[in-house]
Amino acid sequence: MTAVPVPVRVVFTDGFSHQYTGGLKEFDLEARTLRDVIKTLDERYPGLGEHLQEETTVAIDGEIHENPQYQPVKAGSEIFFIPKLEGG
């Protein structure tokens, strides 16, 4: 984990942003971990944090993380919240 927050970019899908953030898809934040990211977004959009944790999978620089709370982020990381998926 980085000692100090670093700049990261957060991106939602169209559907998710229409549902929860009034259509805003991209956010530039400072964070050390995914937990920081979710906390910051929840402060801006109360209740969003729960939706993010319940309904999305997180991809940091393309890698999927199913249990992302404590996942550290790097400066310049692209963080995508994408719908959870299920296979057959």
Next chain:
Amino acid sequence: MNEIKKPFKWVGTAPVRPDGVPKVTGTAKYGNDYTLPGTLYGKILRSPHAHARIKSIDTSKAEKLPGVKAVITAKDFPDQNFAYIGAERVAVNFWHVTRNIMAREKALYEGHSVAAVAAVDAQTAAKACALIKVDYEVLPHAIDVDEAMKPNAPLLFEDMKTRGVEPAPKKSSNISKQLNFAIGDVASGFKGADVVVEKEFRTAAVHQGYIEPHACLARYDADGQGEIWSSSQGHFIVRGLTAKLVGMKLGDLKVNPAEIGGGFGGKTVVYLEPVAMLLSKKCGHPVRINMSRDEVFKATGPTSGSSMWVKIGAKKDGTLVAAEGIFKFQAGAFPGSPVMNACLCAFAPYNIPNQKATGYDVVCNRPKSAAYRAPGSPISAFAVESVLDIVAKKIGMDPLAMRMKNAAHIGTPTIAGPKHAHEGYAETVQAILDHPGYKTKLGKNQGRGAASGYWFNGGGESGATVNINADGTAVVATGSMDVGGSRASMAIMAAETLGIDYNKVRALVNDTTAVPYTHVTGGSRVTYATGLAVVGACEKVIAELRKRAAMIWDVDVEGVVWEDGHARPASTNVGEFDPLSLAELAAKAGATGGPIGATGSVNAGGQAPGFSTQFCDVEVDPDTGKVTILRFVAAQDAGRAIHRAYVEGQIQGGVVQGIGWALNEEYIYNDKGKLTNAGFLDYRMPVASDLPNIEALIVEVPNPNHPFGVKGVGEVNICPPMAAIANAIANAVGRRMESLPMSPPKLLEALDHRKGTEL
């Protein structure tokens, strides 16, 4: 088989499978093989109508029939709140689920369960069902997805408003949900294209076609505890859904996994278990229910049929510049088709800067769709890969060379947003380009077609235990029921990690009380995620074995390393000690601290997607329209094959199911909304005599997030075949088939009535 030299002893080999002898000798126990003293026969009464309001159900005559011990209707189940719970694609609305288990206000498809009985034998149960009087008000029905979307279509749910549309529509419809995904700007992308191809496609609903019908045995005890034996793709999911629908605590319900005779996604949900449990609760006897094949077709989930439109634009040099698709999927009687997957997978193998996908989840009077091998992806792949073939022909480029030119690599954006983080696609294209068969000459009425496919692959929650026995053998138990060879692959990974012989590892699937929670066997997740849990447990065992050796040698544990199944001194500085084998340490376990064992559990991320590229040669009989598959070659990135024969089997199985989907399989309804081909005589699945050898090419681009490089292999193989065959037919006879199945009557019609050559 392609043997590749690797630095592993067991990984990548093909040892005898642990379930082989029981299955060959008939001792393996499937869902319908379990019984208990006093077990009753359960039977479900099903709706004869596609759409009907249930005005009343009179069970009094059935209850009075001698030998009948219990009769239930939906009123016996606790009702559920109307709420979509969980992630978007996998959101569960238990208000819907309980109504699919047993109809309440309306019967929504032919075969919809309306009541159930438990009786002393099958004949009495059948008589009792016949004595139940259901007063139906028959309603108009909607079977076809385009018809169901029309403004005046009969509504399955009078208050259904389309989700995903802002502002929310005021008028009700059968469109449960609309999905929108986009990157770049497709309008400007198409403006810059030299060639644009757009086309409409349709696919039929097809069933997973597992050979074992659904079956279960349930017992509800007087103290409120219960037990289930059933074949499913996840006994923890069976536990969770049954407990919720019946009103039990998870800790009061034990579910035992039976062997499974195929699932392919269709057994990740429940149909019978809550019914059997409630019947048992009502009468105090164990109750067994098994479906007939007719019931399997009419009442369990096929995958969606679809109506699609796809448009792709390219430069003259083959560069893809824009792609757009509209995907309308039959959800069946309740929301939840795999249309989101179809949107997200459609263009995923390619680097296309401008993409747009719109999906519609549409309810109609068919059984609720269920997962089927890479759910959604094969359907959109049929449309996209067919259009790509036409684009390649229009610009005069080899279709695989065009795919290679546009192949997704690490850093390529996807329509969902994240950039690709793994390679693997281009390698599958190259494997086909390098295959000598791809360049052979073809004869009259023969053609060659190629196509690719993408599947996310899964991670998620898995648990495993590893216990070392006194004789140096190991028992590996997981919560992943074995539908595709997981016991063999878990034993291989355990043997490799521990450094012992594969034949000294016994791999088991434990019940829900004896192993940590494990998510379903689906999504091509098990070898990856449960494999990580097994490796994690083995590493804990190794740490304990090193500790025991350190104790015996009276040195610090840091001075002991584990190599090739033995504890060894880390250096000569530690001391001169003969290596201690796992068996020697196991024999001293009692004296050095007690039994040696460990549990591993993960919520695994870092999974890498699956890519497959395939080609086939076909011959079309111009007099009958019959298509014969002459050759089929399928390349798939496995990351690293753990058990090579099983990986080849997965590839071959997916291709065979794709061939059936392409050429023959379909749900056929009459004008009353009744299924007319609910049996294997009329629902034509491929048999061995229909098929050539399916040549499986295992491509290995290891996943760095797994100790052995594993990527899931169970699903992506079913994505390319439909388009590959359509492309081969177009190449053979100049007819572009836009509708599945490409059955003889349809192809003959195209040959007889269409003029000119089609690309």
